[in-house]
Amino acid sequence: MAENRLMTGKDAIREALIEEMRRDKTVFLLGEDLEQATFGVTDGLIDEFGAERVRNSPISENAIIGASIGAALTGMRPVAEIMFADFLMDAMDPIVNTMAKARFMTGGQAKVPMVIRTPSGAGLSAGAQHSQSPEALFMHIPGIKIAVPSTPYDMKGLLKTSIRMDDPVLFFEHKMLYYEGGEVPDGEYTLPFGKADVKRQGKDVTIIAVLAMVKKAMMAADMLAGEGIEAEVIDPRTLNPLDMETIINSLKKTKKLITVEEGARTGGIGAEIAARVAEDALDYLDAPIKRLGGVDCPIPFSPVLEEVMYPTEDSIAAAVKQLLG
Amino acid sequence: MDKSLALNLYATMFRIRTFEEEVKRQFEDGNIPGFIHLGSGQEAVSAGACAAINHDDYIGSTHRGHANLIAKGGRTDKMMAELFARETGSCKGRGGCLHITEMGVGSLGANGIVAAGIIVANGAALSAKLQHNNKVVLTFFGDGATNQGKFHEAMNLASLWSLPNIFICENNLYGEATPLAQHMKLKDIAVRAKAYDMPGVVVDGQDVLAVYEAVSTAVKRARDGKGPTLIEAKTYRFHGHHIGDPETYRTKEEVEEWMEKRDPIKLFKEKLIKEFKVKNTEIDPIEAKILKEIEAAVTFASGSPTPDPASLTRDVYV
Numbered sequence: 001m002a003e004n005r006l007m008t009g010k011d012a013i014r015e016a017l018i019e020e021m022r023r024d025k026t027v028f029l030l031g032e033d034l035e036q037a038t039f040g041v042t043d044g045l046i047d048e049f050g051a052e053r054v055r056n057s058p059i060s061e062n063a064i065i066g067a068s069i070g071a072a073l074t075g076m077r078p079v080a081e082i083m084f085a086d087f088l089m090d091a092m093d094p095i096v097n098t099m100a101k102a103r104f105m106t107g108g109q110a111k112v113p114m115v116i117r118t119p120s121g122a123g124l125s126a127g128a129q130h131s132q133s134p135e136a137l138f139m140h141i142p143g144i145k146i147a148v149p150s151t152p153y154d155m156k157g158l159l160k161t162s163i164r165m166d167d168p169v170l171f172f173e174h175k176m177l178y179y180e181g182g183e184v185p186d187g188e189y190t191l192p193f194g195k196a197d198v199k200r201q202g203k204d205v206t207i208i209a210v211l212a213m214v215k216k217a218m219m220a221a222d223m224l225a226g227e228g229i230e231a232e233v234i235d236p237r238t239l240n241p242l243d244m245e246t247i248i249n250s251l252k253k254t255k256k257l258i259t260v261e262e263g264a265r266t267g268g269i270g271a272e273i274a275a276r277v278a279e280d281a282l283d284y285l286d287a288p289i290k291r292l293g294g295v296d297c298p299i300p301f302s303p304v305l306e307e308v309m310y311p312t313e314d315s316i317a318a319a320v321k322q323l324l325g
Numbered sequence: 326m327d328k329s330l331a332l333n334l335y336a337t338m339f340r341i342r343t344f345e346e347e348v349k350r351q352f353e354d355g356n357i358p359g360f361i362h363l364g365s366g367q368e369a370v371s372a373g374a375c376a377a378i379n380h381d382d383y384i385g386s387t388h389r390g391h392a393n394l395i396a397k398g399g400r401t402d403k404m405m406a407e408l409f410a411r412e413t414g415s416c417k418g419r420g421g422c423l424h425i426t427e428m429g430v431g432s433l434g435a436n437g438i439v440a441a442g443i444i445v446a447n448g449a450a451l452s453a454k455l456q457h458n459n460k461v462v463l464t465f466f467g468d469g470a471t472n473q474g475k476f477h478e479a480m481n482l483a484s485l486w487s488l489p490n491i492f493i494c495e496n497n498l499y500g501e502a503t504p505l506a507q508h509m510k511l512k513d514i515a516v517r518a519k520a521y522d523m524p525g526v527v528v529d530g531q532d533v534l535a536v537y538e539a540v541s542t543a544v545k546r547a548r549d550g551k552g553p554t555l556i557e558a559k560t561y562r563f564h565g566h567h568i569g570d571p572e573t574y575r576t577k578e579e580v581e582e583w584m585e586k587r588d589p590i591k592l593f594k595e596k597l598i599k600e601f602k603v604k605n606t607e608i609d610p611i612e613a614k615i616l617k618e619i620e621a622a623v624t625f626a627s628g629s630p631t632p633d634p635a636s637l638t639r640d641v642y643v
Contacts, residue, residue, distance in 0.1 A: 028455065052455060058485065063444050063478035070448020073433055074383065076455060078448070093475070097438050098445060105424040106434060107417030108640035142641050166643035 003186050010178040012152035013117070014041050016159035017079065019188075021049055024077060027163055030055040030064055031081030031117075038083055039119060039178050061090035065116065069099050072114040077163060085120035085172065086129045099168045100143030112168045115159070121174040121212055121262055122306060128298040131306075133263035135172050135210070139239050139272060145169045145193055146239040150214035152182035154237055157191030164190070174211040174262075194241035198250070202230035205320050206250040208273055209235060209260040213311060217260050220316035231320060239269060247273065248281045255286040256323055260311050265293035290319050326534065331601050334376055334533050336611050338368035338590045341392045343619045344401055345564075348391070348408055351623065352568050357408045361422045364392035366563035369589035370495050371396035373536025374463050374556075377544050383431045383453075385446035385464035388423050389495075389562070390435030393465050398430040405622035411629035418632045419640065433462075440466060440473035443492070447479050450488035450553075461489040461547045463540070469500030471514050480555070484521040487552035491543045492518075494557045495530065501566045502574045518555035530558030531589040534596070561587060 007015070021027045028049075034042045034056050046054040057064050061082060068078040082088050088095065095116070102110040122131035138144050145167050149155040155173065162169040199214060200221050209217035214235045221231040232250050236243055251257055257277060259270030270291035277289060292311040300306055311319075345365045351357050364371070367389070375384065375396035386393040395401060399415065407414030407425050414420075415427045423437035433449055436442045446464030453460035470476055471494060483490045494515075500508045511517070518525025524546070528539040536558055543554035561583045565572045572580075597603040 055486075058478075058481055060478035060482060062475045063447065063482040066441075066444020066475065066479065067448040067451055067482065070385075070433060070445040070450070071452045071455075072448070073428075073445070074449045074452035076448075076452050093438055093441060094444060098434075098436070098441055102434060103643065104640050105416060105420045106426045106428060106640075107414070107419045109416065109426065109428040110434065111643050145642075 004183040005186060006181050007152050007184045008179050008181055009152045009155050009173070010039060010041050012156040012184050013159055013173060016156045016163070017042070017045065018048070020160055020163045021053065026075060027077045027079060028053040028055065029079050029081065030057050030068065032057055032059055032083050034081065039175060041178070042081065061087050062094055065091040065094040065099065068114045068116070069094060069102065069112060072112045072168070073102065073110055077113050079115045079117060079163060082116055082118040084130050085118040085134055086132050088118060088134065095144070096141050100141050104143060111166045113166045115162045115169045115171050117171045117173060119175040119178070120172045121176055122299055122309065123176040123212070125301055125303050125306060127301045131299040133211070133261070133294065135239060136261070136263050136268045136272070138170050139269070143168070144240060147171045147193070147237065148210045148239055149237060150177065150211055150235050152180070152184050154191060154197065156184055157189055158193070158237065161190045161193060165193070172211065176212050180215070191237070193238040194243050196234050196236045196243035196246040198232065198246065199235050200231065200233040202232035203253055204230045205232065205256040205258060205323060206247070206254045207231050207233045207258045207260060207316065207320070208247060208270070209233060210269060211262060213260040213262055216311060216313045217316055219313035220320065223313060223317045224320055229320060229324065242273070244276055244280070248277070248284070251277065251281055251284045255284055257285065258290045258292060258316070258319055258323065260292045260316055262294050262310055264296050265291055266296050268293050287323050290323055292316060292319055328601050328603065330376065331597060332603065332607070332611065334372050334537065335593055335597060335608070336615065337372040337376070337396050338533060338593065339612055340401065340615045340618070341368040341371065341395045342590055343615050344395060344404070345391060347619050347623060348405070349564065349568060351408070356627065358410055359421050361408070361568045362389040362566065363564045363568065364389050364562065366583065366588070367495055367497060367530065367560045368392055369533035369536055369593070370493065370530045370558040370560055371465070373533040374493055374540045376537050377540040378461060378463060381431060382460050383433055383446070383449045383462040385433045385442035385449070385462060386435040387442060387465055387467060388435065388437050389467070390425055391422070394425055394427060394432055394435070397432055399427040399432065401618060402622040402625040403427065405626040406629050409626040409629065410631065411626055412632045413625070413629040440470040440475040442466065443470065443479040444475050446490050447483050447488055450483065450490035451486065453489050454486070459548055461491060461544050463491050463493055465493050465495060467500065468494060468496040468498070468505055468514060469508065471517060472508060480517070480521040480523070483553040484523050487550060489547035490553045491540060491547060492553060492555045493540070494555065495560055496557050497560050497562045499566070499574065502570070504574060513557060515555055515557040523553050523555060525555045525557070527557050527559065530560030531587045531592060533589060533593050
C-alpha cells in the first residue's frame, strides 16, 4: 500500500512536473523567472533538467504562449507558466485565437498538447492586476480544457493528466493554496478531467465550490453541522469538462444549490452551473439557486477592502441558513 | 542554379497565379463564400523561399496564405475544395481562405490575426532545436504585422534563443488599405532586425532568384545554429486586400505599371529564355499541365460534398 505524505500545494505541483519530465523527454517548461520562481514552484528544476528544458523566458507572454503552441504542434509537450493569471490577458490572442482553435480550424489535422500553469486568486494585497480569478472567462472559449484543483492531491493528479492530454489545458493554481498542506500518496497516480469530487457528503444542501473556496465551504459545512445542517460540498475540479452529472445527482438528494467562487459573480462559474441546472434539473429544486462570488468590482489593495470582496465561511453558512429558511 | 530548379521555380509561380486567378473567377461566380485574399503578384516570394528549404521543414503563414502553401507543396485540389467549403478540403471546410493549412507538408497554419503566425513559428523552431533534427522554419508575414507587439516579442525570443526561424516579410506596400508611409516611418522594414542583433536583408520580391538566394543564405545560417534572419521582400499584390476591395488607396495606373513591368512570372520567363536558354517548347507543357491541374481542382471541389452538419463539433477536442 502506498503511504500518504503531507505536502504543500506548491510541492505537489513541483512533484508532478518532475515526474512527467522524467517520464517524457518531450515535456519542457518555459516562462518568466523559472529559476527563481515567484512562488518557488520551479526553483531548482534547472539543476536536474538543464536550461534546454527549463527555459527562463523574457517578459513576453505572447512569445511564451506562441512558442508553446508551435512546439506542441511539432511533437513537444510544453508546460508554460504565466506568472500571474492576470497576465493571461497579455496573451489572449494566441490563447483564444490560436491555441483553442488550431485543431478545429485545421479540420483535425493539428493537436496542441500544451499546458498553461498560472496562479490566480487574491489574499496577498496584490491589487487589481495581480489578484484576479479569471477562470470563468475561459469557460466561454470552446477548445480549452480548464483545471481548478483545490488540494495538493488534486493538483498533482490533475497536472499529470493535463501534461499527458492532447488538448490544450489551462491549469489554475490558487496562490493561497501553494502553502496549504494536504495528503498525497507515494507513487504514481493521475486524476481524470470531468469528474467532480464530493469533498463532504450531506443531505440538506449542495455547495459547489472551486479553488480556495472549497476550504471555506468545508469550514462552513463544519459550522453548519454543529447546528444539525448537513451540507454536501462538491468540487468540480475541472470546469471544462464540467461534471454536471455529479452535481445533479446531489441535487436530487438535497434539492438546494449554492455555488461559491472567488471570481466576479456576473458571468461566473456559478452562473453557468445555475443555468445548466435551471435547464436540466429545475424540477429537483425546492428553493431558488444562490450564487456567492467576488463582488463585481476590481480587486482593492487595502486588506480591509479585500476582505469584503469574497465569500467567507460565515457568509456561506449564512446563505445556507437563509436558503433553508 | 541548374535549369531544372529554375523550371521548378517557374512552375510554382505559374501554379500559384493560375490557382489564384481561378479562385477569383470562382468567387465572382458565387462558388466560394467568405473573404478571399489573393497572392497574385507576390508569387516570387513564396516560390523562391520555399525552394530553399526541405519537404520536412516548416512554414508559418498569413491571411494571404494560398501562395505560401502551394509553394510548400500543398495540394491544389484539396485547397480549392477548402475554399469551396467542402468536406474534402485541406481543413475539411472548417478553415477557409484565412486558415488554409496542410500540416502534412509542413504548414503550421494560416492565420486571420495579423502577426499571429510569427510567435507560433518560433515554437516549431524551438522543437527543431530541442529535437536536434536540424529543421528550419520560414515564417511569412506582411508589412503591417511588423507593427504588432507579437512581431517584436518573437524577434527578441528567436534572437535570444538562436532559433532556426527565418522571418520573411512580404512587404506589399500596403497594410490592408493603409500605405506603408502612413503606418511606419521606416523605408526598409529590414532595419528592424538591428534591434534584435540579427541580419536584416532587403530583397527584390519580384525576382524569384534573388529571394531564393537570400533565403538559402539565411537557411544555412539557421541550420548552422547561428539563429534567425529577417528578410524583407519588396513586392506588390495585383488585387485588392480581398476580392471586392474598392482600392481607393492606390491608383489604377500604379497597379497597371506593376502588372506590366514588375510581374514576377513575366520577368522570370524572360530570364529563363535569355539566361537559362530555355525554349518555349519546354515551358509550354509545364503551363499546360498546371492549367489542367487547376481545372481538375475545380472539378474535384465542385463535385465534393459539403460537411455533414452533424459533424459540426467533431474536431473541437482530440
